[in-house]
Amino acid sequence: MHAPPGRTPVRRAPPGRRPVGQRPPPGGPETPGGRARTPRACGSPSCAPRPASPRGYALFRRKGDWADTGQPQGTVKVRESVALDAAAARALWGTLTDLDLMAGVHTGRLAVDDALLHLLTDLRGAQVRLHDGVWLRLLDVGAALAGRRYAAEVDVVLEVRDELLPANAGRWHLRGSASGATAVRTGEAAHLVLDVADLASAYLGGFSLAALAGAGRVTELAPGSLAAASTAFGSPLAPAISWGF
Structure with a gap:
């Protein structure tokens, strides 16, 4: 290979080999003598430190x-x-x-x-197909309502119907926020009326109470309570399960 006077010829080397005439990179992890070198800092993503755990x-x-x-x-x-x-x-x-x-x-x-x-x-x-993958049945409405966190402050009385588990049926006064919640039985007038199956649909945030009300599955008795409760039950991520059963 010919090169102009004063220039060192360089040829392409196979992977893992340093091209002839090229000096070792000053930021390389190891020198031929076996001494470790500290990589230089740079702004390129290839030089950025790798995360400590898989993402x-x-x-x-x-x-x-x-x-x-x-x-x-x-x-x-x-x-x-x-x-x-x-x-x-x-x-x-x-x-x-x-x-x-x-x-x-x-x-x-x-x-x-x-x-x-x-x-x-x-x-x-893409051929996108919709399948049902998550089924939820609330066995203890009071514990379930108190056990989750809510996207916004909520203070609502829910009248729940449950023909299979009468212990769930009745009115529940729910007070909740992002920090915690309580749900107790009450004799107060109900704000929303719904079946336990529809409460389960909204519980994980996959379906909104407002959407269920639009289908006639949730009844609003106190004006304004539906929008507030629907926001509180919302979730930034849709519920999902990655395996079948």
């Missing part, structure tokens, strides 16, 4: 296949995926949807607000 994971399998035309038709089957933040979700799904020779990705159970639905540039190109 996400996925359990998946790849199955290779080919079309008659010779095009790859492999499939990635994602059994389970978890990401704790936006950066982890982007890195995780960016990897799963860009595996070599794979033409499609089949996911397991995802929440209806999973980050993947907002990461796709063309949601219409």
